[in-house]
Amino acid sequence: MKDFKNKSLESKFKELEDFIDSLEDKKAELIIVLHKAQEIFGYIPREVQQFVAQKLGVHTSKVYGVVSFYSFFNMTPQGQYPISICMGTACYVRDSEKILDEFKKILGITIGEVTDDGKFSINVLRCVGACGLAPVVMIGEKVYGRVTPDKVSKIIQECE
Incomplete structure (x- = not known):
């Protein structure tokens, strides 16, 4: 942690470290730790994955495998309205x-990618589980069903 010059970043790592240290069975709590990491950092970049692996005593590839498998984990920064x-x-x-x-x-x-103002980012999912409303778009936790291209600008305006 000494290599990180950004004090805010140091405090984020410290918060995550304190959370991990509070767990009894660290190796069994990987997904919970990753949720906490994403809550703290906003996403889970490689450096955070390596830190989690070290603190839990697991290989970095295991952490990466979990982060890359579950669609609710992000490895890149997200916009205010993902x-x-x-x-x-x-x-489809x-x-x-x-x-x-x-x-x-x-x-x-x-x-x-994220817009220059940090408001929006775009990702794709494999299934939201709302097939009866297809096609589906989620912005944060809000689900939009039966979306058509002509509704997209209105959806964006709702967020602004």
């Missing part, structure tokens, strides 16, 4: 790709 477009089968056959293209066009970013 937009997730479902690309599961039901959504109902043109979710066109919805994704419209978000990209309006916001001027692509998958995994």
Whole structure:
């Protein structure tokens, strides 16, 4: 931790370390620790994954495997309004790709990027579990169902 020059970053690592130290069975709590890490940092970059692995006594590849497997973990910074477009089968056959293209066009970013003002980021999901509402878009925890490309600008305006 001594290598980190940013005091705010140091305090975040300290908060995560304190949380981990409070756990009885550290190795069994990997997902809980990763949720806490994402809450503290906003996402889980490589440095945080390495720190978690070291503190839990597990290999970094195990941490990476969990972070990359579950869609609720992010390895890149997210916008204030993280937009997730479902690309599961039901959504895909109902043109979710066109919805994704419209978000990209309006916001001027692509998958995994954040707008310059930090407000929006775009990601895709494999399934939201709301197939009856396909195609589905989530912004944060809010679900938008039966989205069409012409509704995208209105959805963005609701957030602003």
